[in-house]
Amino acid sequence: xxxxxxxxxxxxxxxxxxxxxxxxxxxxxxxxxxxxxxxxxxxxxxxxxxxxxxxxxxxxxxxxxxxxxxxxxxxxxxxxxxxxxxxxxxxxxxxxxxxxxxxxxxxxxxxxxxxxxxxxxxxxxxxxxxx
Numbered sequence: 001x002x003x004x005x006x007x008x009x010x011x012x013x014x015x016x017x018x019x020x021x022x023x024x025x026x027x028x029x030x031x032x033x034x035x036x037x038x039x040x041x042x043x044x045x046x047x048x049x050x051x052x053x054x055x056x057x058x059x060x061x062x063x064x065x066x067x068x069x070x071x072x073x074x075x076x077x078x079x080x081x082x083x084x085x086x087x088x089x090x091x092x093x094x095x096x097x098x099x100x101x102x103x104x105x106x107x108x109x110x111x112x113x114x115x116x117x118x119x120x121x122x123x124x125x126x127x128x129x130x131x
Contacts, residue, residue, distance in 0.1 A: 005031045010043050013077060014104060018035045021105060023048045024079075025091075028115070029127060031106040037130045042076040046091055052081035 011034065014026065028044035040121075047055070050074075056062075060072035062077070071080040082091055089111065098105035107115075110131055116124035 007040050009076045010040050011102065013075060014043055014045065017041055017077075018046065019045075019051060021100070022095060023051045025107055026108045027047060027094070027112075029112070031099070031109055031112050032127060032130065033102070034101050035109070038127065039093045042078055043113060045077065045079045046094060047079055048082055048091065048095070049081055052079070056078060 006034050024045050024047040026043060027046050028046075029038060030043050032038045033040035038063055055072055061074050062070050063078075065071055068127070069080055070080060071078050073079075093113065094107055095105065095113075097108055099108055100106075113131055115127055116128050
């Protein structure tokens with residue numbers, strides 16, 4: 001079993017990427033992690049197309065989600081240019097409405113609940129109760 005990584009360590013890894021505010025948003029369960037509602041196992045980030053293109057040049061390994069989306073994955077950080085489930089929301093809107101906490105943009109908890117209701121995995125239903 002992999003060692004559990006502290007939320008603060010993961011958030012610092014995001015800061016170390018030096019992504020420009022207004023070009024990305026932390027999604028999935030990450031917004032719960034910053035609010036102390038759960039430990040994160042990884043960080044999910046959605047970025048704009050230009051940031052995606054820039055990161056692809058930096059030799060991040062490319063993987064595919066269960067929905068067929070490409071995403072970049074390195075050191076417990078997963079980055080996509082759209083949400084893991086395509087066409088769920090407009091990426092520009094998610095980024096624009098993000099809550100800035102400790103200098104990082106997080107998806108609003110209302111959106112987290114919407115996403116987790118759609119996914120309906122056991123962990124998502126537990127997260128809804130936590131929120």
